[in-house]
Amino acid sequence: MPYxxxxxxxxxxxxxxxxxxxxxxxxxxxxxxHYAKDQxxxxxxxxxxxxxxxxxxxxVLFEEDFWERSSExxxxxxxxxxxxxxxxxxxxxxxxxxxxxxxxxxxxxxREILTLDAGREGNTELxxxxxxxxxxQNRELYARILDLDRSSTKEKLLSYLSKEAHRQNRxxxxxxxxxxxxxxxxxxxxxxxxxxxxxLVKEGYLTTRRNHFRLLKKx
Amino acid sequence: MPYxxxxxxxxxxxxxxxxxxxxxxxxxxxxxxHYAKDQxxxxxxxxxxxxxxxxxxxxVLFEEDFWERSSExxxxxxxxxxxxxxxxxxxxxxxxxxxxxxxxxxxxxxREILTLDAGREGNTELxxxxxxxxxxQNRELYARILDLDRSSTKEKLLSYLSKEAHRQNRxxxxxxxxxxxxxxxxxxxxxxxxxxxxxLVKEGYLTTRRNHFRLLKKx
DNA sequence: AACCGGTTGTTGTTTTTCCAACACGTGTAA
DNA sequence: TTACACGTGTTGGAAAAACAACAACCGGTT
Numbered sequence: 059m060p061y062x063x064x065x066x067x068x069x070x071x072x073x074x075x076x077x078x079x080x081x082x083x084x085x086x087x088x089x090x091x092h093y094a095k096d097q098x099x100x101x102x103x104x105x106x107x108x109x110x111x112x113x114x115x116x117x118v119l120f121e122e123d124f125w126e127r128s129s130e131x132x133x134x135x136x137x138x139x140x141x142x143x144x145x146x147x148x149x150x151x152x153x154x155x156x157x158x159x160x161x162x163x164x165x166x167x168x169r170e171i172l173t174l175d176a177g178r179e180g181n182t183e184l185x186x187x188x189x190x191x192x193x194x195q196n197r198e199l200y201a202r203i204l205d206l207d208r209s210s211t212k213e214k215l216l217s218y219l220s221k222e223a224h225r226q227n228r229x230x231x232x233x234x235x236x237x238x239x240x241x242x243x244x245x246x247x248x249x250x251x252x253x254x255x256x257x258l259v260k261e262g263y264l265t266t267r268r269n270h271f272r273l274l275k276k277x
Numbered sequence: 278m279p280y281x282x283x284x285x286x287x288x289x290x291x292x293x294x295x296x297x298x299x300x301x302x303x304x305x306x307x308x309x310x311h312y313a314k315d316q317x318x319x320x321x322x323x324x325x326x327x328x329x330x331x332x333x334x335x336x337v338l339f340e341e342d343f344w345e346r347s348s349e350x351x352x353x354x355x356x357x358x359x360x361x362x363x364x365x366x367x368x369x370x371x372x373x374x375x376x377x378x379x380x381x382x383x384x385x386x387x388r389e390i391l392t393l394d395a396g397r398e399g400n401t402e403l404x405x406x407x408x409x410x411x412x413x414q415n416r417e418l419y420a421r422i423l424d425l426d427r428s429s430t431k432e433k434l435l436s437y438l439s440k441e442a443h444r445q446n447r448x449x450x451x452x453x454x455x456x457x458x459x460x461x462x463x464x465x466x467x468x469x470x471x472x473x474x475x476x477l478v479k480e481g482y483l484t485t486r487r488n489h490f491r492l493l494k495k496x
Numbered sequence: 497a498a499c500c501g502g503t504t505g506t507t508g509t510t511t512t513t514c515c516a517a518c519a520c521g522t523g524t525a526a
Numbered sequence: 527t528t529a530c531a532c533g534t535g536t537t538g539g540a541a542a543a544a545c546a547a548c549a550a551c552c553g554g555t556t
Contacts, residue, residue, distance in 0.1 A: 102443070103443060121423070123435060123436065123439035124435075124442050124494075125439070125482070125494070131423065142412075143411075143413075143415035143419075144412075144416065146408050146411070146412035147409060147412035147415075149412075149413075150444075152416065152419065152420060152423070152440070172401055172404055172408070173401065182391055182392065185404075186391055188408075189391070189407075190365065190366060192362070192408070192412060192415060193361075193363075193364075193366035193368075193411060194362075194366045195415060196366075196411060196414060196418065197363065197366055197371065199415065199418035199419055199422060200362075200371065200418055202422060203421060203422060204340070204371070206426065206464070207425060207464045209464065209466075210512070210513090210544095211512080212512095216342060216343075217342065219343070220343040220344070221342075221371070223343050224321070225369075229343070236533065236534090237533070237534060237535095238533080238534095245425070245426045245427070246513080246514095247428075247513065247515075248534090249514085249516090249534090249536080249537095250513055250515090252534060252535055252536080253513095253535075253536070256535065256536085263344070268533085273343050275343075275344070276344065428513095428514085431542095455504085456503070456504060456505090457504090465543075466543065466544050466545070467504085468504085468544085468546090469542085469544060470543095471504060471505050471506085472505075472507090473542095473543095474505090475505065475506085487504085487552090
């Protein structure tokens with residue numbers, strides 16, 4: 059069985075005992091496919107029938123709008139899941155997936171996860187991982203919406219930092235982004251954000267150096 | 278069994294035969310709780326152990342940031358699911374849930390869904406509904422992020438309208454929002470958005486009247 | 497037809513953001 | 527040590543969005 063170790067590294071299958079994998083994969087009606095660089099893996103708008111694990115390579119997600127202007131949405135590296143929610147919802151893909159490098163993908167039928175014999179240990183584990191994956195992603199997306207759904211850069215920053223403090227459960231913490239990446243996450247312009255951060259420091263909301271922040275209660 | 282018909286109306290349980298509900302609910306370790314108006318149903322930051330179905334009443338979601346400024350995020354009516362992804366992810370709530378009106382909530386253990394005897398017909402159905410719910414919400418959140426993650430009102434509008442055309446599979450369609458609601462969804466100011474729409478019409482991107490739109494290929 | 501409330505479009509002003517250019521500090525390698 | 531790349535902060539002018547106020551329009555009611 060090729061790629062077994064890559065499969066075992068993905069979030070979905072890492073909790074399954076390695077020796078249970080082959081029979082599980084068979085029950086899932088899974089299938090390995092290879093894609094050449096730049097090949098379309100799944101076109102936007104087409105019904106998604108199966109989810110995939112990107113075992114090797116790199117994929118880009120992008121959309122093309124009604125006026126034929128395209129924009130890149132995300133890049134996925136090996137180990138990530140493709141089209142999971144779309145497959146689970148039996149819906150049409152919101153975006154096109156294309157191979158940025160030669161890709162190897164393990165496709166599997168999401169509905170099969172549900173009908174597997176629950177008695178077998180590994181099967182429940184797979185289901186648990188899949189649901190966990192959906193749920194975690196759900197929360198990440200919602201958290202980002204809470205940050206983006208603000209009228210000004212200042213509010214976006216305070217929302218993000220506040221949530222980070224809450225998450226790490228202290229008022230002094232590191233963030234996983236540098237300024238450029240933070241600006242991208244908040245969908246604002248880098249230098250304007252930098253200026254806004256300086257203003258926040260002046261106004262006594264916080265202190266910061268590089269990716270380290272300390273939030274201050276205003277007296 | 279009280280509230281049986283309300284339970285049967287929620288997205289999660291509507292596909293379960295009514296007569297199977299009582300025993301299913303028992304296996305789920307489910308529990309009815311009543312909340313007075315303004316009572317906190319679940320505080321932000323606390324670990325979520327169970328998901329709930331709002332059977333009666335109305336709940337508000339809101340967050341309070343580090344500087345103690347609070348903002349309302351959403352309002353849920355009867356039939357909606359509470360804290361589903363948070364419970365499935367065994368994570369801390371991102372927001373506080375409060376009763377806007379007296380509420381009745383059916384709490385249940387998400388993990389129990391997984392370990393139910395899959396042989397029983399209704400159990401798989403519940404799991405399917407739950408997963409479907411997570412997946413659909415996932416897609417909605419992602420679609421909104423794609424709209425919000427644009428630098429200008431113009432791009433937000435084009436992104437939203439384009440996606441709607443794609444979804445309805447035609448270039449002429451109605452949207453489910455009036456101007457005020459659309460502005461809120463895109464997180465921009467209503468009158469500025471109206472002005473931008475006029476500009477788009479002048480530039481030949483589309484025509485619109487009220488909530489009806491027709492997108493035009495530019496010649 | 498006249499009225500009314502609610503929705504939508506317009507206009508002028510103020511505020512915020514974008515953008516481009518550059519300055520400064522830090523860490524790395526020659 | 528100097529040179530250089532890179533991340534970050536700053537600044538001034540251009541563009542966009544917010545804001546407030548009002549006008550036009552629409553659908554429903556009397």
